[in-house]
Amino acid sequence: MAPTPTLQPFHVLDDARKDDKALPAFMVSTTRGFLPRDEPITDLPAEFAALDTLLHRCPLQTATGEAGLLAEGRLGEVVEQEFPNLVEHVAKFANDQVMLTALYRDYSFLASSYLLEPCHHNMLKSGSYGLGRSVLPENISIPLAEVAKLTGFQPFMEYAGSYALYNYRLLDPALGLTYDNLAPIRAFEHGLDRTSSEAGFVLTHVDMVKESPQLVAGAVNTLKGAEHYLGHGDKQLFKDGLKEVVDSLTKINRVLERMWSRSKPGEYGNFRTFIFGIAGQSMFPNGVIYKGVSDTPFSFRGESGANDSMVPLSDNLLQISMPETPLTDILKDFRKYRPGNHMEFLSWVKSSAEQVGIKKLALEDAESATLYLQALDQVRDFRWRHWNFTREYIIKKTAHPTATGGSPIIRWLPNQLNAVINAQMEVFRALEDLDHTTPGIAEVREKVTKQKADLAKEVEKFCAERGV
Numbered sequence: 423m424a425p426t427p428t429l430q431p432f433h434v435l436d437d438a439r440k441d442d443k444a445l446p447a448f449m450v451s452t453t454r455g456f457l458p459r460d461e462p463i464t465d466l467p468a469e470f471a472a473l474d475t476l477l478h479r480c481p482l483q484t485a486t487g488e489a490g491l492l493a494e495g496r497l498g499e500v501v502e503q504e505f506p507n508l509v510e511h512v513a514k515f516a517n518d519q520v521m522l523t524a525l526y527r528d529y530s531f532l533a534s535s536y537l538l539e540p541c542h543h544n545m546l547k548s549g550s551y552g553l554g555r556s557v558l559p560e561n562i563s564i565p566l567a568e569v570a571k572l573t574g575f576q577p578f579m580e581y582a583g584s585y586a587l588y589n590y591r592l593l594d595p596a597l598g599l600t601y602d603n604l605a606p607i608r609a610f611e612h613g614l615d616r617t618s619s620e621a622g623f624v625l626t627h628v629d630m631v632k633e634s635p636q637l638v639a640g641a642v643n644t645l646k647g648a649e650h651y652l653g654h655g656d657k658q659l660f661k662d663g664l665k666e667v668v669d670s671l672t673k674i675n676r677v678l679e680r681m682w683s684r685s686k687p688g689e690y691g692n693f694r695t696f697i698f699g700i701a702g703q704s705m706f707p708n709g710v711i712y713k714g715v716s717d718t719p720f721s722f723r724g725e726s727g728a729n730d731s732m733v734p735l736s737d738n739l740l741q742i743s744m745p746e747t748p749l750t751d752i753l754k755d756f757r758k759y760r761p762g763n764h765m766e767f768l769s770w771v772k773s774s775a776e777q778v779g780i781k782k783l784a785l786e787d788a789e790s791a792t793l794y795l796q797a798l799d800q801v802r803d804f805r806w807r808h809w810n811f812t813r814e815y816i817i818k819k820t821a822h823p824t825a826t827g828g829s830p831i832i833r834w835l836p837n838q839l840n841a842v843i844n845a846q847m848e849v850f851r852a853l854e855d856l857d858h859t860t861p862g863i864a865e866v867r868e869k870v871t872k873q874k875a876d877l878a879k880e881v882e883k884f885c886a887e888r889g890v
């Protein structure tokens with residue numbers, strides 16, 4: 423008989439250890455999930471006052487309601503003429519990962535503002551982005567590269583360490599993490615007004631990831647439950663874990679739907695200009711030279727929800743197999759752009775799920791297969807709702823062919839949505855083999871079959887319209 427598998431240990435924190443500044447700002451825990459261990463730092467040390475002041479002057483509309491440097495098209499000259507290189511002060515914070523992450527957020531905000539400022543004005547004048555700046559000056563590139571090296575982020579704005587998950591504060595710390603108590607720290611457009619579409623976009627991500635502790639716990643419990651079953655023959659813990667995963671994804675999807683009312687499709691394009699990356703974008707045909715850092719141009723992907731860890735966790739746990747296509751290579755490349763501890767956790771989940779054979783165990787009996795189907799259905803539901811956003815906020819509004827992260831806008835998301843639907847089809851077949859059917863399962867099957875056909879038609883239509 424084959425020996426029963428023993429999972430490799432992985433330390434998911436039960437206590438996020440908020441006071442320990444030497445630990446990375448982002449570490450997976452069952453209390454904070456994928457959010458940072460503590461609320462992001464809002465105030466920079468006095469040594470970085472020039473950076474803070476410049477970021478306050480930057481947004482298209484500043485906190486006081488006036489036109490900022492980006493609106494006037496003056497950020498470039500201010501950076502080049504007035505802004506000091508503060509890199510000498512970084513070393514003082516070498517043991518403070520939390521402060522380094524705040525510095526990373528702020529330098530990456532300044533870098534994206536500087537590089538993409540011309541694109542905002544080109545868009546206003548001609549309706550297309552034109553070219554961004556191709557050289558990042560030393561007063562930004564050197565400190566950005568330094569804080570990125572010390573924190574493990576890429577030296578370009580990332581989703582978690584900067585724009586989305588390290589960009590919120592609590593209006594009243596006593597009230598905790600509720601949407602009405604959140605405000606952004608930095609913004610490109612009007613985001614400092616917490617009722618704006620930019621704020622709504624950023625804070626809805628935070629509001630969703632706030633629900634991730636249960637998803638993390640559910641994933642760990644499913645894996646441990648599978649290990650327990652293989653050793654002891656009792657499947658209850660495995661099923662309980664899957665149920666937790668279903669419940670948490672259901673909550674996350676409910677929050678996702680609130681995006682529509684918090685951030686308007688017609689206003690998305692205004693701040694979106696500043697969250698583009700370099701890789702695969704017409705604005706940076708030759709990449710960007712980071713002066714004083716490297717003579718070879720850099721090419722980083724832009725911010726993207728693809729760098730969020732909740733959906734990849736679900737893909738890895740449920741062993742959703744993606745087709746071997748160049749589109750899937752993009753999905754894998756996105757994995758480099760997340761906090762180191764998130765990456766390690768996601769790899770652990772993937773290898774552990776393979777080791778215990780989550781999918782195989784789930785398809786062995788009708789109750790487990792039904793729970794597994796429900797979990798897949800929540801991942802499909804996420805990707806379907808998300809596809810609706812992409813259609814309404816982006817595809818109907820702009821002909822620019824690549825998303826901020828550099829993926830082809832029409833084909834990439836359907837690649838993954840189809841993969842989930844195909845995984846569900848496999849479960850329907852397994853349930854048939856087990857002679858198990860219920861009206862609920864038949865209903866899901868009908869919905870999913872129709873969605874697959876609708877998606878194919880829609881993608882074909884958009885491709886024909888755009889000649890791609």
Ligand code: HEM
Pocket residue numbers: 626627630678681685725726727728729730733734805808811812815816824825826827828829830831834835838839
């Ligand atoms: C108005 C709202 C949104 C729009 C227009 C939008 C758009 C997009 C686009 C165009 C991509 C393609 C990747 C790229 O190259 O950049 C993407 C990827 C992704 N986004 Fe969003 N997004 C929205 C909200 C969200 C939210 C709230 C989340 C939640 C965390 C999220 C999670 C993801 C994920 C997980 C992917 C990777 C897709 C996959 O694995 O199939 N997005 N998004």
Ligand SMILES: N[C@@H](CC(=O)c1ccccc1NC=O)C(=O)O
Pocket residue numbers: 581585586627694697725726727728816824825826827
């Ligand atoms: N890829 C999206 C933007 C995007 O994905 C994103 C960017 C910054 C923060 C969160 C994001 N979430 C959604 O996927 C776009 O092309 O507009």
